[in-house]
Amino acid sequence: MSQVTIYLPDDLEAGLRRAAERAQRSLSAFVADVLRRDVQPSRWPKSFLDTLGTWEGDLERPADPPPDEPEAL
DSSP states (O other), X not given: OOOOOOOOOHHHHHHHXXXXXXXXXXXXXXXXXXXXXXXXXXXXXHHHHHHTTOOOSOOOOOOOOOOXXXXXX
């Protein structure tokens, strides 16, 4: 695991420590979570995105069948 040194204004560092404490996370884990969410967000796979906009034709709404009768016990 890598180590990184950053310089923050005192007020930002204090807020970061409070936020990590509220989240019950270590400062390192909290910062890693924030970076993971903001720098490396989850993305749809390219194969999924390639299919967007490829649908042709109309969708038909299926008939709404009545609910099944409950079985007698």
